[in-house]
Ligand code: NAD
């Protein structure tokens with residue numbers, strides 16, 4: 584008999600969270616939802632409550648909790664089966680560390696994902712990690728607990744799969760992260776000046792939340808992933824390479840000391856790495872053509888459709904990648920400064936306040952004005968992140984006035 588995984592999903596209304604819930608719906612005998620956390624979007628959350636009956640949920644504020652209660656009343660859910668409703672950052676931690684939970688999917692976006700990820704790790708739980716910012720900000724502190732983490736990010740899942748469901752392996756020479764290149768592949772610096780939010784959010788291969796879509800367009804996402812890979816797999820920055828592979832068929836590769844390269848290929852669908860993170864000593868039948876009754880709409884790869892190409896990224900035009908690689912090499916709080924400034928600048932771009940090609944310069948200016956310090960505790964990380972956010976806002980306001 585299959586024993587279901589007791590799973591809490593943090594970021595349940597987001598792109599990753601909703602895809603994880605579609606797996607829970609398709610495989611109810613394998614996944615039992617214990618808790619759900621989201622910032623707002625209470626209607627999709629209410630729908631998930633009715634379908635999956637978690638013990639507890641969390642939303643950002645008392646106002647959102649009130650809206651959720653109203654919707655649950657409207658939908659006529661019997662009060663005896665309502666979940667416990669928590670609020671705020673403490674509420675997410677309560678949901679992450681419920682006694683019934685064995686496994687936590689960390690899929691909130693940005694810095695907000697770090698405290699609950701940390702709490703789940705400290706509680707000894709298994710963490711399926713989509714929230715790459717946790718490792719970027721606090722990788723040095725998380726490293727001793729890294730064996731509790733299973734990667735969800737597609738590149739890191741690819742490497743994990745190439746290593747046979749392990750974070751380590753014998754004779755690794757290099758990790759090769761592939762990058763689609765984003766919507767602006769081949770653009771010049773001048774061409775980047777005129778791009779709009781809609782263009783930045785139209786990723787050619789993946790459908791994702793707004794922050795990671797924008798990071799993919801600047802290539803900062805790949806920079807964050809290089810740092811994520813360094814902390815996850817314990818590999819030096821000199822041995823992590825990025826190659827642009829616009830077809831997004833090969834999700835990443837491991838090169839070994841004998842010259843062999845193992846690649847993981849698959850459909851561009853996050854439910855594949857998500858299913859592997861849940862199952863990783865077995866494979867779940869998620870493809871549509873294997874005769875399964877539960878259709879997830881995932882088609883097998885057709886390898887005859889297009890040639891596969893690999894090229895060096897343009898680090899001159901997409902300076903975010905080179906910046907993150909340098910910051911990662913330096914260590915300390917630099918990565919928290921970079922991540923905090925980037926999150927503010929991306930937020931300002933998405934709000935229509937700054938131009939796309941000003942995102943990375945704001946991050947660069949923050950990094951030049953704030954010094955990177957040694958990381959001894961989470962407080963060091965949060966302080967660096969906060970200082971970077973304040974400074975990024977000042978820089979952006981000053982530039983808007985000028
Ligand atoms: P998204 O914007 O679609 O969803 C974010 C989720 O986090 C939402 O449910 C939102 O309500 C919740 N959230 C945000 N702030 C919160 C807070 N303070 N408290 C509680 N909940 C909060 O983002 P996404 O695209 O699903 O990405 C989530 C994470 O996964 C990111 O770190 C991203 O880099 C990573 N990731 C995403 C993809 C993808 O395909 N979307 C792929 C790889 C990695």
Ligand code: MG
Pocket residue numbers: 736737738808
């Ligand atoms: Mg990725």
